[in-house]
Amino acid sequence: MSLFGTALSWLTDPENWSGAAGIPARLLEHLAYSGITMALALAVAVPLGLWVGHTGRGSGLVVGLTGALRALPTLGLLTLFTLLLGLGLVPPIIALVLLAIPPILSGTYAGIANVSPALKDAGTAMGMTGGQVLTRVELPNALPVILGGIRNAALQVVATVTVVAYINLGGLGRYLIDGLAVRDYSRMLGSVVLVAVLALAVDAALAVAQRLSTSPGLRLASP
Amino acid sequence: MNWTSRNWPYVLELTGAHLVQSVLPLLLGALVAIPVARLAARNRTLRPVFVTGSSLLYTIPSLTLFVVLPLLLGTQITSVVNVIVALTIYVVAILVRSSVDAFESVDRDVLQASTAMGYRPLRRFFAVELPLAVPVLVAGLRVASVSNISMVSVGAVIGVQSLGTLFTDGLRRSILEEIVVGIALTVLLAVLLDLVLRGTGHALTRWQRAGRARTPVPRVRRGAVA
Numbered sequence: 325m326s327l328f329g330t331a332l333s334w335l336t337d338p339e340n341w342s343g344a345a346g347i348p349a350r351l352l353e354h355l356a357y358s359g360i361t362m363a364l365a366l367a368v369a370v371p372l373g374l375w376v377g378h379t380g381r382g383s384g385l386v387v388g389l390t391g392a393l394r395a396l397p398t399l400g401l402l403t404l405f406t407l408l409l410g411l412g413l414v415p416p417i418i419a420l421v422l423l424a425i426p427p428i429l430s431g432t433y434a435g436i437a438n439v440s441p442a443l444k445d446a447g448t449a450m451g452m453t454g455g456q457v458l459t460r461v462e463l464p465n466a467l468p469v470i471l472g473g474i475r476n477a478a479l480q481v482v483a484t485v486t487v488v489a490y491i492n493l494g495g496l497g498r499y500l501i502d503g504l505a506v507r508d509y510s511r512m513l514g515s516v517v518l519v520a521v522l523a524l525a526v527d528a529a530l531a532v533a534q535r536l537s538t539s540p541g542l543r544l545a546s547p
Numbered sequence: 548m549n550w551t552s553r554n555w556p557y558v559l560e561l562t563g564a565h566l567v568q569s570v571l572p573l574l575l576g577a578l579v580a581i582p583v584a585r586l587a588a589r590n591r592t593l594r595p596v597f598v599t600g601s602s603l604l605y606t607i608p609s610l611t612l613f614v615v616l617p618l619l620l621g622t623q624i625t626s627v628v629n630v631i632v633a634l635t636i637y638v639v640a641i642l643v644r645s646s647v648d649a650f651e652s653v654d655r656d657v658l659q660a661s662t663a664m665g666y667r668p669l670r671r672f673f674a675v676e677l678p679l680a681v682p683v684l685v686a687g688l689r690v691a692s693v694s695n696i697s698m699v700s701v702g703a704v705i706g707v708q709s710l711g712t713l714f715t716d717g718l719r720r721s722i723l724e725e726i727v728v729g730i731a732l733t734v735l736l737a738v739l740l741d742l743v744l745r746g747t748g749h750a751l752t753r754w755q756r757a758g759r760a761r762t763p764v765p766r767v768r769r770g771a772v773a
Contacts, residue, residue, distance in 0.1 A: 394694070395696070396733075397733045400729050403726050407721060407726060483607075501704075513614065520606070524603075
């Protein structure tokens with residue numbers, strides 16, 4: 325109780341809410357790193373997943389690739405790229421993008437590949453081209469699954485961005501690493517509370533998006 | 548390979564620590580998650596509570612747990628116990644959801660048949676339900692084991708020894724080889740553990756192959772005798 329009390333007093337101390345090292349600034353940094361990472365990962369993984377799911381080509385490669393990427397430790401990549409490329413934003417972003425790609429890729433691929441063949445055939449029979457089947461039949465049907473993968477990735481990214489403070493970047497992890505250095509538990513706890521709340525908020529927002537993305541036609545069809 | 552040849556006992560020790568910190572939570576997590584999932588799979592009110600609750604657990608960042616747990620458990624912040632408890636929580640989070648699917652994948656008719664044959668609930672669970680749920684259970688365990696092995700290394704940031712120590716130490720002392728060795732061994736552990744889990748799953752589901760391998764022959768013979 326008293327420990328959470330000190331975290332609470334750290335969180336409510338107005339001094340921690342202003343300036344370049346204040347909570348709003350760190351929160352913005354955290355969101356910026358996460359946003360850049362997600363944008364890059366989405367740009368790579370979604371088109372690839374759509375293409376593989378639609379054509380069925382290279383599905384073995386996708387399964388193998390996502391498995392191999394998942395086994396790579398993010399902290400290891402973070403330190404490796406930092407040592408190779410120096411400090412700055414690039415090394416952690418590469419490591420984080422590699423972390424975010426597997427869930428987005430496998431979600432997109434699985435979502436598209438699992439759309440009932442009867443639906444696709446119906447689209448083709450109605451005279452749709454391959455591209456039209458993809459955008460008008462497969463995509464709406466697969467959207468909840470695709471967003472599920474994106475939700476997974478976003479959650480992991482928001483949680484892992486905490487670690488980039490270890491290589492001298494900002495974000496909410498700053499308080500954790502600095503607090504650890506001077507054994508300031510109230511700062512560490514305050515920081516982890518902030519990250520947990522942020523993760524929950526991002527997850528909740530994407531859960532709502534996932535629910536809303538189910539096409540009305542599909543909602544009627546389900547019992 | 549200079550660094551490695553000079554430091555291999557240290558590397559071996561860290562590999563052992565890493566293995567303990569990833570396998571122990573897997574076993575403990577399965578012990579908690581499987582009964583919980585079985586309960587949830589057959590209960591309309593419990594099911595959403597447990598499934599949503601377990602996915603909520605997964606949203607807590609790992610560093611958060613590593614820092615908060617010592618305060619709740621009264622352990623030192625650099626204690627291995629924190630990592631093991633934290634990862635057990637993640638394993639439970641992953642496994643409850645997939646194990647509920649596993650038990651729901653068991654054919655209802657088979658369960659009714661075993662009840663009709665006089666199996667009491669407990670025996671029916673161990674002799675029929677659990678073995679039939681193995682394929683989906685193993686799939687969940689494989690996901691949990693890969694995520695565990697990767698997450699154990701994050702403990703190094705707060706000073707818990709594992710292969711992650713090679714990353715933090717390698718960065719501090721600018722030894723590229725140390726980091727690369729750490730990554731390679733982490734991937735190797737993930738692959739080995741995955742092989743063990745797949746092998747165990749295979750060994751526990753012999754009926755799947757037996758049925759496929761020799762369906763026609765015995766039936767014809769049996770028919771001929773009758």
